Amino acid sequence: MEGRIETVQNEPIARSELYPFPEGWYAVAESRELEAGQLKERVWLGRSIVYWRNQHGDVCVADGTCPHLGSYLGPAAGGRLKDGNLVCPFHGFEYDINGKCVRARDVKPPRSAVLSRFAVTETCGLIFAYFGQNADNPRWQTPVFPSDHSARGIRKMRFRAHPQTTSENSVDVNHLRQIHGYSQIEQLRETEVCGPFLFSSYSFTRNMLTLGLRKFKLSVEISIGVWGLGVSTVAISTGGGVSVRQWVLSTPVDGEVIDMWLVVDIRDLPKWWWLKSILRPLASMVASQVMVNDLKLEVAKDAVIWDKQNYRSRPAFSALDRDISMFRRYCEQFYSQVA
Numbered sequence: 218m219e220g221r222i223e224t225v226q227n228e229p230i231a232r233s234e235l236y237p238f239p240e241g242w243y244a245v246a247e248s249r250e251l252e253a254g255q256l257k258e259r260v261w262l263g264r265s266i267v268y269w270r271n272q273h274g275d276v277c278v279a280d281g282t283c284p285h286l287g288s289y290l291g292p293a294a295g296g297r298l299k300d301g302n303l304v305c306p307f308h309g310f311e312y313d314i315n316g317k318c319v320r321a322r323d324v325k326p327p328r329s330a331v332l333s334r335f336a337v338t339e340t341c342g343l344i345f346a347y348f349g350q351n352a353d354n355p356r357w358q359t360p361v362f363p364s365d366h367s368a369r370g371i372r373k374m375r376f377r378a379h380p381q382t383t384s385e386n387s388v389d390v391n392h393l394r395q396i397h398g399y400s401q402i403e404q405l406r407e408t409e410v411c412g413p414f415l416f417s418s419y420s421f422t423r424n425m426l427t428l429g430l431r432k433f434k435l436s437v438e439i440s441i442g443v444w445g446l447g448v449s450t451v452a453i454s455t456g457g458g459v460s461v462r463q464w465v466l467s468t469p470v471d472g473e474v475i476d477m478w479l480v481v482d483i484r485d486l487p488k489w490w491w492l493k494s495i496l497r498p499l500a501s502m503v504a505s506q507v508m509v510n511d512l513k514l515e516v517a518k519d520a521v522i523w524d525k526q527n528y529r530s531r532p533a534f535s536a537l538d539r540d541i542s543m544f545r546r547y548c549e550q551f552y553s554q555v556a
């Protein structure tokens with residue numbers, strides 16, 4: 218029809234050619250979500266997993282399939298804990314926190330009845346598990362920071378993306394201008410790769426709104442740490458004495474969507490006279506919520522792009538993309554074992 222603009226509906230979106238589950242540490246749960254004696258389940262890196270905490274506080278993260286006859290071990294199928302051990306709903310085999318079958322009702326536990334486990338780290342109120350070839354000997358550890366925050370805000374999102382493309386944004390300076398509207402961006406530290414880690418640092422200026430009324434410019438310095446593709450941290454400081462640590466945690470779910478957890482830890486606030494000590498905890502709590510909401514709004518802008526982005530293995534790089542090509546070389550190590 219003359220003059221009509223066709224919009225293409227239902228065009229299939231090419232799947233990323235990247236293997237969806239790169240080696241690395243990925244978030245499983247918040248520590249506060251898993252009390253002693255609790256068994257939980259979720260889909261994580263394309264498989265159903267179970268995780269539990271025994272009465273001593275130890276955590277096990279394991280594949281949700283029983284090594285006996287393959288029953289699902291999650292609570293949805295009747296899996297339960299007994300004295301800190303996981304009991305399979307099918308024939309009652311009991312697995313301890315190390316995944317070993319310690320009881321099999323009336324028979325001797327078969328030696329090969331061992332749960333397939335993932336290495337676990339619990340740090341800063343977060344539980345991570347390692348996906349890689351050698352679960353007992355991960356190639357690296359998650360970052361360990363002191364618990365020096367006075368308040369935490371956390372938001373959880375799910376959208377179509379790959380953990381490599383979400384992490385790549387850390388070094389994509391160009392998009393900070395275009396998507397997030399930052400200006401006066403300067404690199405404070407050359408991007409540096411140290412084995413499974415990558416570090417970089419920038420300063421920039423952001424336009425902020427106070428209660429939607431008054432615009433002001435905020436100068437920000439950020440130091441980025443990429444600790445594999447599931448865990449990134451951003452240390453943020455602003456002129457007024459605000460110090461914040463952000464965690465950006467990308468966890469593949471089924472090979473198509475990821476769970477992205479955004480964590481904002483307030484480490485310091487300005488020492489203004491009116492912010493007396495009795496008000497500081499409240500101010501920290503409010504700041505953590507305001508900042509994590511702001512972060513979620515910014516990530517939502519990225520998610521619009523990620524949702525329909527097709528990974529280009531041979532991109533038309535511009536002169537501003539030097540760090541992206543460095544980042545991609547850094548990423549290659551996470552596929553050599555698992556893809």
Ligand code: FES
Nearest residue numbers: 283285286305308
């Ligand atoms: S399938 Fe789990 S005990 Fe038999």
Ligand SMILES: [Fe+2]
Nearest residue numbers: 386392396519
């Ligand atoms: Fe972004």
